[in-house]
Amino acid sequence: MVVKKNIDKVLAELAGTSCRLIAVSKTQPVDKIREAYQAGQRLFGENKAQEMASKQKELPADIEWHMIGHLQTNKVKYIAPFVALIHSIDSVKLLEEVNRQALKNNRVIKCLLQVYIAKEETKFGLDESEVSALLKPELATNYPGIEIVGLMGMATFTDNRNQIRQEFDRLKNLFDKLKQSSLPANVRITELSMGMSSDYKIALQAGSTLVRIGTAIFGERNYSKP
Numbered sequence: 523m524v525v526k527k528n529i530d531k532v533l534a535e536l537a538g539t540s541c542r543l544i545a546v547s548k549t550q551p552v553d554k555i556r557e558a559y560q561a562g563q564r565l566f567g568e569n570k571a572q573e574m575a576s577k578q579k580e581l582p583a584d585i586e587w588h589m590i591g592h593l594q595t596n597k598v599k600y601i602a603p604f605v606a607l608i609h610s611i612d613s614v615k616l617l618e619e620v621n622r623q624a625l626k627n628n629r630v631i632k633c634l635l636q637v638y639i640a641k642e643e644t645k646f647g648l649d650e651s652e653v654s655a656l657l658k659p660e661l662a663t664n665y666p667g668i669e670i671v672g673l674m675g676m677a678t679f680t681d682n683r684n685q686i687r688q689e690f691d692r693l694k695n696l697f698d699k700l701k702q703s704s705l706p707a708n709v710r711i712t713e714l715s716m717g718m719s720s721d722y723k724i725a726l727q728a729g730s731t732l733v734r735i736g737t738a739i740f741g742e743r744n745y746s747k748p
């Protein structure tokens with residue numbers, strides 16, 4: 523029952539905001555996910571396409587599956603039939619493949635553009651000029667299988683709360699700026715995915731609409747036993 527207790531604790535923090543919780547279940551066994559499901563949780567996040575696809579087969583159909591990790595183009599096919607939202611669009615090449623797989627499955631797949639906000643070299647994402655370049659009017663005709671519904675970002679892994687706050691604020695500013703601008707027909711900027719176990723309270727203050735929380739719900743991940 524610790525999973526339910528942890529979920530309730532996060533939900534209490536989100537009360538009164540329009541922010542939704544994605545329970546990040548990567549590496550967690552199916553029975554842990556079921557425990558969260560029984561507590562009422564319906565949005566789950568995974569970072570590996572095949573792992574998500576195999577869990578999806580075993581679990582209730584009303585779960586919304588969110589792809590939050592770096593996605594290789596050759597893996598899109600595993601999740602294209604059912605994925606609710608891909609948070610991690612970090613290249614035109616990936617967008618092209620998601621569009622192709624969406625059309626193959628007669629779907630429109632919702633996506634977020636992952637924006638690079640951290641000071642670390644290792645984080646994937648687009649910079650602001652790449653985001654603007656992408657959001658050209660042709661986007662709607664070139665990619666009828668995708669709908670871009672917002673932005674995602676990951677802050678630097680640091681204890682410096684001010685730095686994290688600045689990075690989230692920067693993403694929120696871009697989000698607000700895009701909302702005001704004229705956008706292609708298949709772009710609707712409504713979701714801002716930011717915040718993990720260690721920094722979701724800062725992300726909430728900065729205006730996050732989707733927090734992605736793993737450890738604070740399920741405990742430490744055990745990579746040897748997925």
Ligand SMILES: *Cc1c(COP(=O)(O)O)cnc(C)c1O
Pocket residue numbers: 546548569590591676717718719720734735736737738
């Ligand atoms: C693993 C992961 C999370 C969740 O991290 P926790 O620290 O366990 O909450 C959130 N976002 C992304 C992109 C992740 O890969």
